Amino acid sequence: MQTVSDFSEAELIERIRQHLPPPPDWLVVGIGDDAAVVAPARNRLEVLTVDAIVEGVHFDRRFTPPGAIGHRALAVNLSDLAAMGAEPRLALLSMALPSDLASEDFNQMIGGLAALARQHRVHVVGGNLTRSPGPLMIDVTLSGMVKTRQVLTRGGARPGDHLYLTGSIGAAAAGLQMLQSSETPAADDARRREACVVRYLFPEPRTRVGLLLGRNRAATACVDLSDGLADAARRIAEASGVGVAIDADAVPIEPDALKWFAGREAEPLSAAMSGGDDYELLFAVRPRTRKRLAAALRHGKAPITRIGLCTDDGAVVVHRGPARESVSGGYTHFR
Amino acid sequence: MQTVSDFSEAELIERIRQHLPPPPDWLVVGIGDDAAVVAPARNRLEVLTVDAIVEGVHFDRRFTPPGAIGHRALAVNLSDLAAMGAEPRLALLSMALPSDLASEDFNQMIGGLAALARQHRVHVVGGNLTRSPGPLMIDVTLSGMVKTRQVLTRGGARPGDHLYLTGSIGAAAAGLQMLQSSETPAADDARRREACVVRYLFPEPRTRVGLLLGRNRAATACVDLSDGLADAARRIAEASGVGVAIDADAVPIEPDALKWFAGREAEPLSAAMSGGDDYELLFAVRPRTRKRLAAALRHGKAPITRIGLCTDDGAVVVHRGPARESVSGGYTHFR
Numbered sequence: 245m246q247t248v249s250d251f252s253e254a255e256l257i258e259r260i261r262q263h264l265p266p267p268p269d270w271l272v273v274g275i276g277d278d279a280a281v282v283a284p285a286r287n288r289l290e291v292l293t294v295d296a297i298v299e300g301v302h303f304d305r306r307f308t309p310p311g312a313i314g315h316r317a318l319a320v321n322l323s324d325l326a327a328m329g330a331e332p333r334l335a336l337l338s339m340a341l342p343s344d345l346a347s348e349d350f351n352q353m354i355g356g357l358a359a360l361a362r363q364h365r366v367h368v369v370g371g372n373l374t375r376s377p378g379p380l381m382i383d384v385t386l387s388g389m390v391k392t393r394q395v396l397t398r399g400g401a402r403p404g405d406h407l408y409l410t411g412s413i414g415a416a417a418a419g420l421q422m423l424q425s426s427e428t429p430a431a432d433d434a435r436r437r438e439a440c441v442v443r444y445l446f447p448e449p450r451t452r453v454g455l456l457l458g459r460n461r462a463a464t465a466c467v468d469l470s471d472g473l474a475d476a477a478r479r480i481a482e483a484s485g486v487g488v489a490i491d492a493d494a495v496p497i498e499p500d501a502l503k504w505f506a507g508r509e510a511e512p513l514s515a516a517m518s519g520g521d522d523y524e525l526l527f528a529v530r531p532r533t534r535k536r537l538a539a540a541l542r543h544g545k546a547p548i549t550r551i552g553l554c555t556d557d558g559a560v561v562v563h564r565g566p567a568r569e570s571v572s573g574g575y576t577h578f579r
Numbered sequence: 580m581q582t583v584s585d586f587s588e589a590e591l592i593e594r595i596r597q598h599l600p601p602p603p604d605w606l607v608v609g610i611g612d613d614a615a616v617v618a619p620a621r622n623r624l625e626v627l628t629v630d631a632i633v634e635g636v637h638f639d640r641r642f643t644p645p646g647a648i649g650h651r652a653l654a655v656n657l658s659d660l661a662a663m664g665a666e667p668r669l670a671l672l673s674m675a676l677p678s679d680l681a682s683e684d685f686n687q688m689i690g691g692l693a694a695l696a697r698q699h700r701v702h703v704v705g706g707n708l709t710r711s712p713g714p715l716m717i718d719v720t721l722s723g724m725v726k727t728r729q730v731l732t733r734g735g736a737r738p739g740d741h742l743y744l745t746g747s748i749g750a751a752a753a754g755l756q757m758l759q760s761s762e763t764p765a766a767d768d769a770r771r772r773e774a775c776v777v778r779y780l781f782p783e784p785r786t787r788v789g790l791l792l793g794r795n796r797a798a799t800a801c802v803d804l805s806d807g808l809a810d811a812a813r814r815i816a817e818a819s820g821v822g823v824a825i826d827a828d829a830v831p832i833e834p835d836a837l838k839w840f841a842g843r844e845a846e847p848l849s850a851a852m853s854g855g856d857d858y859e860l861l862f863a864v865r866p867r868t869r870k871r872l873a874a875a876l877r878h879g880k881a882p883i884t885r886i887g888l889c890t891d892d893g894a895v896v897v898h899r900g901p902a903r904e905s906v907s908g909g910y911t912h913f914r
Contacts, residue, residue, distance in 0.1 A: 272624055276818070277732050278662040278803055279628035281725065284619040289607055292705060293614035294671040294720055300712040301675075327613035336629040338718050340636075370627060377635040378713020383673050385629055385720040390616065397612050468613055483611070 248350050249343040253373050259351060260337070260368070263358035268367055271334075280370035282334060288389035291330035295320045299379035307423040310349040312445040313382065314356030320470060321386035322364055322449035323523040327468040329396035329458020330388035332366045332451060338383040340376035353382075364451050394458040398483035401465035401528035403556035407480075407488065408537075410450050410524045410546040413473055414501035414512070417519025419444030422504065436500040443498070447523040453544035454525060462536035466527040473517040474571045476526040477552075478560050484528070487555035490571070492564040494551045513562070517571070528554055583685050584678040588708050594686060595672070595703070598693035603702050606669075615705035617669060623724035626665035630655045634714035642758040645684040647780040648717065649691030655805060656721035657699055657784035658858040662803040664731035664793020665723035667701045667786060673718040675711035688717075699786050729793040733818035736800035736863035738891035742815075742823065743872075745785050745859045745881040748808055749836030749847070752854025754779030757839065771835040778833070782858040788879035789860060797871035801862040808852040809906045811861045812887075813895050819863070822890035825906070827899040829886045848897070852906070863889055 248256060257275060267274050273281035284290065297317050299305055305313070318335065325332050337357070341350065361368060366386070419440035450468075457463040465484050467476045473495070477488045497516045505512040524546075529537060541548055552563075560571045583591060592610060602609050608616035619625065632652050634640055640648070653670065660667050672692070676685065696703060701721070754775035785803075792798040800819050802811045808830070812823045832851045840847040859881075864872060876883055887898075895906045 272727075273663075273730065273732055277734075278659040278801075279626045279665070279721075279723075281663065281730055282625050282627065284623075284625050288619075290617050290619055290625075291614045292617065292669075292671060292720075292722070294673045294705065294718070295707050296673050296675060296709050296718065298675050298709055298711055301710050324613040328608075328616065330614070334627075336627060336720055338629045338631050338720075340631060340633050340716060370629065372630050372718075374631055374633055375636050376633055376714070376716075379711070381675060381711075381716060383629070383631065383707075383718040385627075385671055385673075386614075387627070388614075392607075395608065395616055397608055399612075466613075 246347045247343060248341050248345045248347055251347060256350065256373055260354050263354050264368055265362065271367065271369055275370055282369060285333065285389040287391070289392055289395065291325055291328050291388045291390050292385070293321055293324040294383060294385040295324065296381055296383040298381045305380065308445065310352035311356030314353035315360050315446050317382035317384050318357050318360045318366070319447045319449050319523060321384045322451055323468040323470060325386055325388040326450045326454030327396065327466050327525055328390060329394050329454050329466065330390040331455055332364050332386055332388040334367050334369045334387050335361065336385040337368055337371035339371070340374050340381040342376050342378070342380055345380060390458060394461065396454065396458050396463055396466040398465050398467050398480050401480055401484035401486050401554045402530070403486055403554050405464055405528040405530050405554040406534070406550050407490070407526065407528055407552040407554065408548050409473070409496065409526050409551045410453050410544070410548055412496040412498045413469070413522045413524060414505065414516030414519060415440045415443035415498035416447060416521035417515060418498070418501035418504040420521065436503065440498065440500050440504065444521060447521065449523050450525045450546055453540050453546050456540040456544055457527060460536040460539050462529060462533070462540060463527040464530055466525055469522045469524045469526060471520050472522070473526065477571060480526065480528060481558070481560050484554070487557040488552060488560045489555050490552035490562045492562050494549065496547070496549045581682045582678060583676050583680045583682055586682060591685065591708055595689050598689050599703055600697065606702065606704055610705055617704060620668065620724040622726070624727055624730065626660055626663050626723040626725050627720070628656055628659040629718060629720040630659065631716060631718040633716045640715065643780065645687035646691030649688035650695050650781050652717035652719050653692050653695045653701070654782045654784050654858060656719045657786055658803040658805060660721055660723040661785045661789030662731065662801050662860055663725060664729050664789050664801065665725040666790055667699050667721055667723040669702050669704045669722050670696065671720040672703055672706035674706070675709050675716040677711050677715055680715065725793060729796065731789065731793050731798055731801040733800050733802050733815050736815055736819035736821050736889045737865070738821055738889050740799055740863040740865050740889040741869070741885050742825070742861060742863055742887040742889065743883050744808070744831065744861050744886045745788050745879070745883055747831040747833045748804070748857045748859060749840065749851030749854060750775045750778035750833035751782060751856035752850060753833070753836035753839040755856065771838065775833065775835050775839065779856060782856065784858050785860045785881055788875050788881050788883070791875040791879050792862060795871040795874050797864060797868070797875060798862040799865055801860055804857045804859045804861060806855050807857070808861065812906060815861065815863060816893070816895045819889070822892040823887060823895045824890050825887035825897045827897050829884065831882070831884045
């Protein structure tokens with residue numbers, strides 16, 4: 245088996261290049277010089293984010309196919325830009341590769357990233373390759389464009405705003421648990437299992453919804469769910485200086501995930517809300533301008549569900565029938 | 580001893596923020612949202628680069644102080660922008676931290692990076708923090724600005740162009756060897772040792788020279804020396820489709836390094852040319868426009884030495900008296 249250490253840096257870069265479409269006209273200097281040179285987008289602000297995925301922290305190479313690793317590295321960044329209402333444009337790709345990484349796995353990783361890049365019209369303009377004496381790490385920097393008055397931040401929600409969620413939650417967390425578990429699924433569970441696993445492995449960032457929310461100035465605040473719904477709700481509350489009340493019955497939990505959690509005596513709503521890896525958007529909408537949501541509902545390519553309300557008491561809570569529970573949990577990286 | 584795992588991600592981000600100057604007016608949304616939002620520079624192209632430094636590959640924590648690690652993470656990127664003739668503007672900082680990293684070391688690392696950022700007028704606008712189950716890794720994305728006709732690439736050199744080098748080479752490679760060696764230096768060697776070690780630990784990117792070369796359209800090609808002079812010469816040769824002939828006697832090797840290499844029976848020129856970590860610039864100048872070099876010579880804050888010539892035979896060679904040797908060596912990351 246050939247590994248990446250059988251190739252020079254130049255040869256690996258050439259492989260990446262082969263996965264890329266022809267350079268766009270705004271790219272003045274592309275891969276192969278000391279840096280990339282690009283013409284800025286006219287009349288747009290630039291939106292910049294960087295996110296790393298690290299083997300052993302964000303993915304496990306034993307059950308994550310290389311294509312899914314590449315997909316994830318870009319998806320987590322696309323999700324951040326979606327939450328800002330920005331249109332993605334270009335990416336820089338920095339990889340630290342263990343020397344025993346099979347070169348075919350490297351190929352598939354780049355393939356997975358390049359496929360998602362094409363789908364979201366992102367061009368890879370440069371990057372860096374280095375050896376890693378430890379885990380595989382991929383760091384993607386993503387740059388996008390947004391008009392001045394269409395930027396979505398976390399900080400604009402006011403008491404009385406409604407909270408909406410794209411898609412559904414829980415599938416990714418359940419999918420990850422399924423991959424980690426050694427159980428052999430019963431035949432009728434295999435399809436359900438498959439659906440959650442795919443949601444975990446190939447998250448679909450909500451680029452289209454984010455763009456439509458920004459363009460129509462439909463949302464007063466927006467955040468993505470990379471670290472779970474509970475965490476996202478707290479972030480909007482903190483940045484906007486509001487409380488958040490989520491209606492437990494309204495939260496769309498993926499039915500296949502619900503069944504999985506219930507079978508393991510986990511409390512499904514807590515499990516779904518604290519599970520990471522759902523790259524959905526949580527956003528606030530002022531009730532009197534809710535008609536501006538029409539375009540996102542019609543063309544956003546994702547269901548949108550109202551799940552709660554911004555309040556003036558500063559607390560982040562879930563209403564479950566007559567009960568009111570404080571929201572805790574969510575994935576934190578350090579402690 | 581407190582480690583980074585005693586702190587939340589938010590607390591570590593707050594520590595980073597404390598090292599930063601007040602946000603510049605072009606920064607619309609800074610640290611703390613899903614992404615940073617910046618107003619583009621008027622009438623400038625954007626120059627983007629990313630470079631990672633990985634513990635065990637690019638530095639050794641046993642003898643590299645944390646401040647020097649932070650310095651290096653930014654310096655390698657500043658050097659890339661200098662080689663493009665660009666003025667640095669903003670950085671994104673992505674770190675993967677081992678959980679046993681002392682929080683004081685984290686502080687000093689950020690301090691080292693922030694000090695160099697201030698010196699080169701770079702603002703850190705965002706980033707990412709994650710845990711690393713293996714080595715410490717810092718990935719910096721740097722964005723800068725350049726006017727359309729002032730971009731320096733590697734590809735514009737023609738046969739007959741003269742080759743120039745900023746500063747001197749060898750000090751960083753010697754400094755690294757000194758740190759790695761267990762020899763106790765004699766008293767009169769201590770100062771010499773100190774000078775090389777500082778050059779290794781705190782490389783000074785040639786931002787000013789690069790800018791002046793671009794502004795005055797003084798160079799036809801330019802590259803930085805991150806992987807050594809031999810490698811840099813080959814890159815200009817390849818990208819420009821020329822040969823390169825370097826005059827051995829003209830290459831400025833740091834005298835302290837020369838003495839170190841000679842004492843170890845290493846051939847000093849080879850050792851200096853193939854050693855990495857000299858963040859100097861190698862550039863080509865058309866002889867009839869060499870007066871354009873005046874500003875870089877006067878205000879570039881670095882000596883500039885003519886060390887060779889671009890030729891039409893495609894070979895990259897060193898002339899040493901009557902002998903002509905092919906250039907090999909240079910640091911490669913994979914094989």
